[in-house]
Amino acid sequence: DTGVSQDPRHKITKRGQNVTFRCDPISEHNRLYWYRQTLGQGPEFLTYFQNEAQLEKSRLLSDRFSAERPKGSFSTLEIQRTEQGDSAMYLCASSPVPGQMNTEAFFGQGTRLTVV
């Protein structure tokens, strides 16, 4: 297994367009997280899945954002009607060991979104 994979690595879009990012977690990891990181800041939590269930969403996740993990494997994060403030690195992470709380999360390389 090569780790958490995110696609695309870079995305440039015009304001108002919709974008979708994909994350493939490490196989058999039942937890999947989405984070957003802006320049010079630490990652900020967006949402979290355990298997296919979305268990928590941050207040940062406005109604223009939606995330899915339909079969408990890969996940998608869609941003509708993008705004310049959405420009950031979107990070996906997964964590192992069902039932064990607070294990470390393994991160992908991120998708850098630029809204022009």
Add this chain to the structure above:
Amino acid sequence: AQKVTQAQTEISVVEKEDVTLDCVYETRDTTYYLFWYKQPPSGELVFLIRRNSFDEQNEISGRYSWNFQKSTSSFNFTITASQVVDSAVYFCALSEAKYGQNFVFGPGTRLSVLP
């Protein structure tokens, strides 16, 4: 509420110097976990260490060591004999047992190791 503070925004050292990165956290939970991650220029966050709130033993891994002190709510990270490859942004993170799925990250410390 959870909060992680890394007061040092940027640190520059010369190769072979020792350097300590500070991390102070806030939590109301009695059971929590602390982490350090490294983010090199490539952008991927690399896991370094996890500590739970019941284990205050310091840990050493090669040139890396961590000092966890509950009395001061600190979890500091020391790199001994720094190398140029250590140049990166380092993040301290906290997750509470009650809300274990949510990692709260500090703002990071950018370390530059000069040759």
